[in-house]
Amino acid sequence: MAPNRYTGLFFLDEATAFAAGHRPCAECRREDYVRFMELVGETRADDVDERLHAERLGEKPERALASLPDGAFVLRDGEPWLVLGGELLRWTPGGYAERRPATGRATLLTPPSVLPVLASGWNGVVPFLHPSARTR
Numbered sequence: 001m002a003p004n005r006y007t008g009l010f011f012l013d014e015a016t017a018f019a020a021g022h023r024p025c026a027e028c029r030r031e032d033y034v035r036f037m038e039l040v041g042e043t044r045a046d047d048v049d050e051r052l053h054a055e056r057l058g059e060k061p062e063r064a065l066a067s068l069p070d071g072a073f074v075l076r077d078g079e080p081w082l083v084l085g086g087e088l089l090r091w092t093p094g095g096y097a098e099r100r101p102a103t104g105r106a107t108l109l110t111p112p113s114v115l116p117v118l119a120s121g122w123n124g125v126v127p128f129l130h131p132s133a134r135t136r
Helices: 014-019 030-040 045-057 112-119
Strands: 062-064 073-076 079-084 087-092 095-101 105-108
Touching (some): 073 087
Antiparallel strands (some): 079 087
16 A cells, blocks of 8 residues: 555445444545544544554454444454344445344444444434345
């Protein structure tokens, strides 16, 4: 990767990007970036990037599914699942697949710092959820 160049990143949706420890771009998505930074309680991009990176690589806590906001990702049975409306939706590269009730506990994949963003009902300029999350 050349210095001082942007790297294009493409995710299924913004919930997936957040789970991977990414934030809105400070340049091309300024409004989303400012709101994100307020919600995570940071003022400098380097600080939030460092925190998200540490959480992405660090130990993954186990959480009660009922305590997680919509849009959080968890690991169950060795696969990533999206928490949405009291259900778990299995993530695949092409969209969300099977559903099951969100009961019990699971390993949290989304960095904990992003949970307040999700709890706020985040809705930025890019789609928060892939259309397959809304179909039954």
